[in-house]
Amino acid sequence: MMSNESIMVSKFEDALLSMNRISASKMIAGEFTGNNAFELISETISPALERIGYKWESGEIALSQEYMACKICEEIVETILPANSSERKDMPVIGITTLGDEHMLGKRIVSSFLRANGFNIHDYGDMGPENVSQKVKEDGVEVLMASTLMLNLAYEVKKLRMIFDREGIKTKIIVGGAPFLFDRDLWEEVGADAMAVDAMESVNKVYEVLEVSQ
Incomplete structure (x- = not known):
């Protein structure tokens, strides 16, 4: 029953x-x-x-x-x-971007799923690494979700990580999208903190990467 x-x-x-x-x-x-x-x-x-x-x-x-x-x-x-x-004041601050990729459906699904779970999201669209790093600092983003469909743009995460390291930005990076599904080691290669297979997993990954940093 x-x-x-x-x-x-x-x-x-x-x-x-x-x-x-x-x-x-x-x-x-x-x-x-x-x-x-x-x-x-x-x-x-x-x-x-x-x-x-x-x-x-x-x-x-x-x-x-x-x-x-x-x-x-x-x-x-x-x-x-x-x-x-x-009630939202204790929720992690989340940013999301495609890092230049114009394919937005994956990002939209993840963004909606996170919002449906009570997160406030800063949506940076298809903004590139330099601009994203600036926005992340301005908005106090704790976790950045990067969703890409194209392999060449997946490597933009590596540029983003270099900028974060250079400027002392502590924001965690979670990646997702086709390139990371095809190559399950790619997320580590580009310097991300974690990979989320789908929107459902993204919620758990947010708390996982923040727990590691505490």
Whole structure:
């Protein structure tokens, strides 16, 4: 027999996969008490997104369904946990970029997934290493996510690491994207602190790299 919590996750997942914003929003709103945003994220929103992520990996659903599910959850989280909410003050400061790569879908999925988990994100688009390093300092970014589709731009991470080292920037770098999936040692070669296989893994990797630095 499924628990009430499991039933809630399953129903919420179904609403997301059918792209029913209204139904998904009503489910969360019906459980929201005003101070349980992170509880809803950890017990309902994140588990549902993880299930959807696994379904995409196994070929059961289209990438567009995963992306839209993340976007809907991002919108819901913004209503129960606004960007200026005091509850977010202890969340790590995250930046995300493609380091010049114009292919944005991977970055958008990761960004939406992180936002749906309560993180505030500084989105630097396809900005190059020099500009990214400047923005990271200005925004106090603790972890930078770099998603690339092209191999030559994956090596831009090495340039970024050199700049960080030269300027004493302590920001951690987590990479992802096709080049790092094809070569599982590439992330270390370019000087990243970790690699996230997908959006789901990115959340755990943020806390892993920050834990190592403490």
